[in-house]
Amino acid sequence: MFSSSNAEATIFDKLKSINYFLLFLICTLFFIGILALYSISNGDFSEWPIRHLQRFILGLIIFFSVALLDLKIIFRFAYLIFIISIVTLMILPLVGDEINGAKRWIILAGFSLQPSEFVKYTLILALAKYFHSMEDYHDNLVSKLIIPSFIVLIPVVFVVIQPDLGTAFVIFLGGVSVIWISGLNYKYFISGILGFILSLPILWQYLKGYQKERVFTFFNPERDPLGNGYHITQSKIALGSGGIFGKGYMEGTQSHLNFLPEMQTDFIFTMFGEEFGFIGSIVLILLYMALIGISIRMALTSKSLFSKFLSLGVCSVFFIYVFVNIGMVTGILPVVGVPLPFISYGGSSMLAVMFGFGLLTNCYINYNTTLTKSSFI
């Protein structure tokens, strides 16, 4: 780590300041992802594992680029980055590629990217800058909640209409977590939760048929074991039949006989849990817990509010990812289509999460940097 007053901090100095234990945990999780994808491909490295590796390398480049950037530049362009990501999200209905009835992807230089994955982090950038720059922090004007509300709700609305309820939920919770940390009176959270519960019947009417089905199915998977409940039921069977020690690497019958749906993406945890059992599942969860724990510790070292809000926001988004995904495949949350970071096969998710940890690392390297307040874009 180096002092911000030392403006001539070299790239070398910065590289030295990176938390390599964090990077080691990331690489370990990625390696588990490669193992799992190799098993799903029935021992073929050439399809999923190789592309997963390519994406990880690209992710590392993004990670280092973002981490080594001047924090002040990130701070200055925080709103702009957010606005660009929102615009991409907005034009998606016009230019996006439709896959499975949802327009989520945009083709950029040969990559198909999912803007909603990046919005999770750019939203936090914007919120962090807003709360950092908020004039007279102790003023009691409700109007100060208007801008953060828009920052959260605009992307949420656009992701909901894609429609992608799961990602919208992650974005929403990520934003709320930053607002929570910024110190908003808890009364507002309590009233917000109450308001949400009361508005559920109205929101319900706006849900699409298949989304309603998923909610029904979540509460009673046996209702339609070959339809919507199929995913949950088969996932539970796979995990449960894995037992304590698992069926052995590449021996998972549920996954290898295709009873598991979408096992290379959303249900990859199930496949891992079937082959490595309870022990494997616990090891994986411990790795994620360790990663989150270290990230929170790193976040708290920062001196500027922007860095703290940004780092803690990244931690929250990452946690929500992991929790929703595992909760979904174990049947305690509805199936909403959220990938497992570093392990699920998926480009945008990988690049976005590396972008997030790049931001976190940048804040950590520049923990001492002080930033002035700025409300300009």
Add this chain to the structure above:
Amino acid sequence: MSESNKFIFKKYDLDASINRRTAFITIAKAGLFTILVSRLAYLQIVDKDKYKILSDNNRITHRLLEPQRGIIYDLQGKPLAINRERYEVVIIREETSDYIKSIENLKNILPDVKIDTEKLYSEIKKTKKFIPIKVFDDLSWDQFSMLNANIHKVDGLYPQIGFKRYYTGGPSHSHIIGYTAPLNKKEKNTNSLAELSSAKSGKLGIEKSKDPYLRGKLGNKNIEVNANGREIRELDRYESTRGKNIQLTIDSELQDYCYKSLNDQSGCVAVTNIKTGEFHALVSSPSYDPNLFSNNISTAEWNSLTDSIYKPLINKSISSQYPPGSTIKPFVALAALENGITEKREVYCNGKHEIKDTSLESGVKTFHCWKEEGHGNVNMNEALKVSCDVYFYQISREIGINKIAEVCKRFGFGQNVFNSFYEEKKGVVPSKNWKLESIGTPWMVGETLSAGIGQGYFLTTSAQLSLALGQLINGGEKINPTIVLNKKKDTLIKQKIFLNPKHLSIIKKGLEDATNTQGGTSYRSRLSGNLKMAGKTGTSQVRVISSQEREEGLKKNNELPWDQRDHGLFIGYGPINNPQYTVSVIIEHGGSGSGSAAPIASKIFKYLFENKLNLKSKGISNV
């Protein structure tokens, strides 16, 4: 507290607040992770056995293996009922995204096969999506190969090979072999093959009576399947057990010859080997193509079979009951001999026999001889030769119905001949008790007279006649009649039906004279050459002739509608010096025994003497 409530954002030291709230979030995250771990512990430790079973149920499927049905052979080892490969196509809805498109493509691949698409679609919609539904039952090999070559165009359709029964014997063998068809409702609970969707069972003939031997045992295999139900690999396999083969005592060539001799007339033939008790032919005419039932018989074909007045579906040799007519006379004669009437006893025949009947205006009821002008004085030999009715009226009246019934039952009348056929009928041997029990009125003398010439309540079958004559001609040795070859079992039971060889020679002489001396009823059908046959004709009325009709002059049979004409019967044996076979022939509404049945029996005897003397079974290869 009150102060903090006033502000939107906390007024305290911001860093402390952030630390506190981060700690709160961190604890919440740890709590949520604990929930995940508990959930996993619940799934993977507490409930692991339950999920293990579910997972195995998922991946392991039980498939049944159809056994091949046993083959039915004739006496010479010629296969009569065999199994052929059946080429069928099934559709599994869940394995195609668009089953209508698949069926349309199938129609293009096989344009000459008709599919009832409406019926098929409604069945597909009704059935669970993973259950195979039959599209075609029976494709030709060419069609099947064509389909296999284009299988990539028809998602969800699977060509399969099963077995179907094929009958080589043609219509002459239909009744005796029977046929198989899909299980009926009751069988679905009891038949050991019921689990198999394509299971069939015998519905008639040997196929039905020997079904438990023929059907074999199901095999099965456990296979690992993927989520689409497609077979990945076989885990274990228990082969099906082939059904047992059966060899009949039927001689296929003889069976064919007898059938052709009937020349499409409605009637039946039974040929019995009196030394072994084996039936070498059991023929019913007209018949049907037995393979109709293996290939899904059409409604039109079925109706034409069931509506025909000639009843082609019925095995007349065992299931149709006829009054024996004069063919009963040898047995009545034996009853007389056993009851003190000698062969020398003469009866004067003036063409009729009268008995008192107070219910009639004239006070007498007249029984006529078939010969209006009468036979004059006849003894037993003559009476058998010319079939004098008045003679038999007289002796029947003297010995009484119960004595006649007792002798007839001893020879197998009124009882099933085989244990092999569910469709067999027993016939009726009338007696005083029988009438009281089944009709409820007392016996009348006139009925004894009718019974004495095989009319009235008397009913028998062609197989019964052949068996009864056999047991008479072989010297009274009881025959264990059989149609299924059984080399171990003794076919002749060491039991005498009657003891007096003199009685036998009297009756034999009468029958030989009836065929081989001038004036005998079947003299016209006698065989020239060394080997001769002998036998008794019978003409049985199917209607009552009123006295008025008799006065107006009897109508000739060929003037009557077909179904009012008399049945023609003949029972015979041969060769007469060393009897080996008995033959019974019944021609429904054939007019008379001598005119319709005896010539056919004669042809059959000639064929037997020329081709089938000393018939022996040939071994079968147990493939």
